[in-house]
Amino acid sequence: MIKKVKGYTKNGKVADYIPALSKADPNDVGIAIFDGNKTCFSEGEHHKLFTLQSISKVLTLALALMDHGEDVVFSKVGMEPTGDPFNSIAKLESHIPSKPLNPMINAGALAVSSLIKGSSNEEKLERLIQFVRELSGNSLITYNQEVAKSEFETADLNRSLSYFMKQHGVISGDIDVLLDFYTKQCAIEVNCEDLAKIGYSLAQQGEHPQKSYSIIPFEIARLVKTFMVTCGMYNASGEFAIRVGIPAKSGVSGGIVGAVPGGIGIGIYGPALDEKGNSIAGMKLLELLSAKHHLSIF
Numbered sequence: 011m012i013k014k015v016k017g018y019t020k021n022g023k024v025a026d027y028i029p030a031l032s033k034a035d036p037n038d039v040g041i042a043i044f045d046g047n048k049t050c051f052s053e054g055e056h057h058k059l060f061t062l063q064s065i066s067k068v069l070t071l072a073l074a075l076m077d078h079g080e081d082v083v084f085s086k087v088g089m090e091p092t093g094d095p096f097n098s099i100a101k102l103e104s105h106i107p108s109k110p111l112n113p114m115i116n117a118g119a120l121a122v123s124s125l126i127k128g129s130s131n132e133e134k135l136e137r138l139i140q141f142v143r144e145l146s147g148n149s150l151i152t153y154n155q156e157v158a159k160s161e162f163e164t165a166d167l168n169r170s171l172s173y174f175m176k177q178h179g180v181i182s183g184d185i186d187v188l189l190d191f192y193t194k195q196c197a198i199e200v201n202c203e204d205l206a207k208i209g210y211s212l213a214q215q216g217e218h219p220q221k222s223y224s225i226i227p228f229e230i231a232r233l234v235k236t237f238m239v240t241c242g243m244y245n246a247s248g249e250f251a252i253r254v255g256i257p258a259k260s261g262v263s264g265g266i267v268g269a270v271p272g273g274i275g276i277g278i279y280g281p282a283l284d285e286k287g288n289s290i291a292g293m294k295l296l297e298l299l300s301a302k303h304h305l306s307i308f
């Protein structure tokens with residue numbers, strides 16, 4: 011499978027606006043698939059660690075909904091796709107009230123992250139990491155300090171979005187404290203197998219990947235997967251729904267998580283990105299997989 015898409019990597023580019031991410035090898039492509047059995051199917055660079063980046067937005071959304079419920083969360087963030095790049099500030103100004111349009115773009119994710127419960131950033135991060143450990147069944151998961159620091163030092167666009175939202179009453183508190191948490195959340199490190207299990211858990215409406223208990227309430231799992239369909243691949247979500255049709259979320263590290271209803275989780279890594287910030291080989295891989303195994307939900 012990987013062989014068929016490897017060639018696409020040369021048409022993409024590794025993200026370098028977060029300096030530490032530019033160290034990734036653009037030729038890497040890895041995939042893991044988990045269907046609830048003990049072992050994952052995996053191929054390529056599936057063992058390499060990479061940071062969640064925007065994939066974390068799905069997980070903080072689920073946690074914030076579990077912390078506060080829908081009314082509070084959706085008073086701060088909307089439910090509509092933007093059609094704009096993930097880091098755009100444009101709609102914050104042109105939409106009244108100026109709350110971000112959805113939780114899968116940076117502005118929305120920053121607003122959601124500001125809601126995570128905890129008396130300090132350490133406590134909030136510990137809760138989030140524990141949540142990711144449960145969803146992946148991997149108790150060793152932690153965050154990459156170098157990537158977090160690299161993003162914190164260069165995140166002026168995200169600071170701008172945050173200050174804009176603070177001025178408009180969407181968020182409150184110290185912006186650098188929020189950025190400290192957000193950049194660490196984005197720097198949580200996984201491999202394809204961890205990601206496949208997270209996808210499986212979402213596909214199974216929040217069930218633990220290996221034990222029979224629920225980590226995310228059914229209704230919240232349904233809700234976050236709907237956002238994955240409508241907004242998960244940024245401003246390529248419409249085309250992705252047509253070509254692939256799997257609830258999925260990507261990140262600029264080159265990761266993609268997919269959750270196929272009926273119990274298949276997919277974790278992909280391919281750091282060469284297209285111009286919208288999605289893994290170029292990863293998207294192709296999902297397209298081939300979906301066509302071959304009829305995985306589209308539509």
Ligand SMILES: NC(=O)CC[C@H](N)C(=O)O
Pocket residue numbers: 062063064065096097116161168196260261262263287
């Ligand atoms: N699209 C992404 O993966 C963006 C996440 C990244 N940490 C940022 O805020 O820019």
